[in-house]
Amino acid sequence: KNQVEQSPQSLIILEGKNCTLQCNYTVSPFSNLRWYKQDTGRGPVSLTIMTFSENTKSNGRYTATLDADTKQSSLHITASQLSDSASYICVVSASDQAGTALIFGKGTTLSVSS
Amino acid sequence: DVKVTQSSRYLVKRTGEKVFLECVQDMDHENMFWYRQDPGLGLRLIYFSYDVKMKEKGDIPEGYSVSREKKERFSLILESASTNQTSMYLCASIVTGQGGEAFFGQGTRLTVV
Numbered sequence: 001k002n003q004v005e006q007s008p009q010s011l012i013i014l015e016g017k018n019c020t021l022q023c024n025y026t027v028s029p030f031s032n033l034r035w036y037k038q039d040t041g042r043g044p045v046s047l048t049i050m051t052f053s054e055n056t057k058s059n060g061r062y063t064a065t066l067d068a069d070t071k072q073s074s075l076h077i078t079a080s081q082l083s084d085s086a087s088y089i090c091v092v093s094a095s096d097q098a099g100t101a102l103i104f105g106k107g108t109t110l111s112v113s114s
Numbered sequence: 115d116v117k118v119t120q121s122s123r124y125l126v127k128r129t130g131e132k133v134f135l136e137c138v139q140d141m142d143h144e145n146m147f148w149y150r151q152d153p154g155l156g157l158r159l160i161y162f163s164y165d166v167k168m169k170e171k172g173d174i175p176e177g178y179s180v181s182r183e184k185k186e187r188f189s190l191i192l193e194s195a196s197t198n199q200t201s202m203y204l205c206a207s208i209v210t211g212q213g214g215e216a217f218f219g220q221g222t223r224l225t226v227v
């Protein structure tokens with residue numbers, strides 16, 4: 001069964017600190033992995049996309065990694081800001097001739113405090 | 115920029131009412147999806163559509179139906195609202211190719227009393 005597991009479920013950090021969110025997946029056939037940020041009361045917005053051949057990708061203070069062998073991804077946030085408080089959702093795309101399916105993790109809720 | 119618009123941000127309905135949630139996208143995407151999001155459960159797929167007048171059940175279709183009469187509009191219908199359908203509902207429009215990025219609406223928080 002295709003599954004995406006995220007950890008931790010929630011996280012509280014002080015402003016300016018770094019943090020790392022984890023995503024483990026068992027999805028086949030793997031197409032790509034995206035990290036989404038969801039602010040409270042809003043729809044999720046894509047932060048990064050990782051394909052099979054990519055190991056690391058940065059988007060400002062956000063850096064995503066992918067290890068396709070171990071089927072793990074991480075999202076590292078550097079020098080956190082209050083505006084980083086949100087839910088972060090890992091989504092793995094599985095594509096075959098029948099179409100594309102998106103498998104969602106349950107998300108990590110990050111709270112950044114001053 | 116892709117825009118996905120849901121007709122309401124907040125709705126309060128009574129048990130037994132028929133409820134319509136509307137979603138419109140402006141980028142000519144073929145694929146549209148309806149999810150509900152609940153604490154601790156994440157996003158769960160209710161229905162999706164790959165084309166006009168086409169619909170497929172997702173993981174939790176019971177108590178819901180959908181309508182896609184035009185490519186840009188995908189409606190979710192609660193035939194007889196129940197309290198366990200109180201949730202955040204998210205519509206998404208998804209690009210095939212370009213890595214399958216999902217563009218979400220702002221969400222509709224539905225409360226059934």
